[in-house]
Amino acid sequence: VKRPIFALIDCNNFFVSCERIFRPDLAGKPVVVLSSNDGCAVARSDEAKRLGIPMGAPAFKYREVFERHEVVRFSANFELYGDISRRITAILRTVTPRIEVYSIDESFLDLSELPIGEYTAWGRLVRERIWRWTGVPVSIGIAPTKTLAKLAVEHAKKRPEIGGVLDLTGDPDTYLASTPVEAVWGVGRRLAPRLRAARIATALSLRDTRPQYAQSLLGIHGRHLVAELAGTSCFPLERSGKARQSIARTRTFGEDISDFYTLEAAIAGFCTQAAYRLRESRQRTRRAGLFLTTDRHKPGYRGWKGEVAHEVPVNDTGAIISSMIAKLKELYIPGVSYHRAGVFLYDFVPENGIQADLFGSVDVAAHDRAGARMRTLDDINARFGKRTLRYAAEDLGSAWVPRSGSRSPRYVSAWNELPRVRIVG
């Protein structure tokens, strides 16, 4: 068996880099991108990181830092980031079809079948091409396992002298020795103290731990980590397009809600988006859940949840809205200030080949009508824009809609927000 070689392509400060494509004036300035409701920092430029703004920093706590250092703030613009991400993925697909899109800003490539002489030189070319064609800086780590590729890319990002590409297919020991154990992919804030207590403080000492001992400390995950750090691949390239297992739409509201109809509008909106995703993945759901909570930062924090089984699997927006609204009616308590809510779908079955229930009572005609209705709805909204055609329940109120005061234009995905170019001379 040929030894696998993975390359991990990781975009630097991805959301910030996307904003800078259309705002070159922001190069060298501290920039952050804020989450929904402009709640906390989810991406930071290097300059912002140097000001000590951590990942997930609550915006209200850092207001002074923002003001004092003139930190430029953006509300998250996922339409833009998704579009740029797809462009980068398209470039990578021209390198090899053996690609796993791991997240919006990271992809693994399997290089083992490619005729590459020198990995570092190859990586620099890819990096240069992505920069020229999209304006996004990336870092690349190359190694025989995903865990080592991840470790490589972290070093490539942090140390400018590496030049953005680190090949760890040779002897990785010096890099392993200088990696604290909590920086290893798969070691988080709970497992790190466990390892430290066992006097395992670096990636190198984790690699040299007895697999059995690692398993006793961390479960099966520990054994995999040791093997991966030692160069034996346990996590293969996952083929893209794997059916997802759950879909969630949850939001903290723009303002707290007590009114039933506004809540209904929010839930209907979540159902619409979730059902659309479900159809996109060509599946149907057998279970749908709903939750509501008050503000977790206030005394008397409470939550409510409910679940509905769909005996006949569905992906029809209307069916999901009506079952969730029925559940909402059971859970709703007048006078409560609701702060956050969400809808979950799980227990999926493939869309084609619907399973008749035990008594064969599936109404085939109704089923076909629902399918045709959803196709029409999706077509119209794809052509004329999201929410062109929507369910009435979604329009009952809008106070729940999260705030996003400083979102940049959707430069590449909305006709009326395209950048303007002025030709001079």
Added chain:
DNA sequence: TCTGGGGTCCTAGGACCC
């Protein structure tokens, strides 16, 4: 006043069965 959102996998324990 102001603290995000969307996923996956593993494990322990209970229910149930033979």
Added chain:
DNA sequence: TCTGGGGTCCTAGGACCC
């Protein structure tokens, strides 16, 4: 009245990731 062992399935919670 007391009493064994083994297996599966499901769920809730924990842990991680971006």
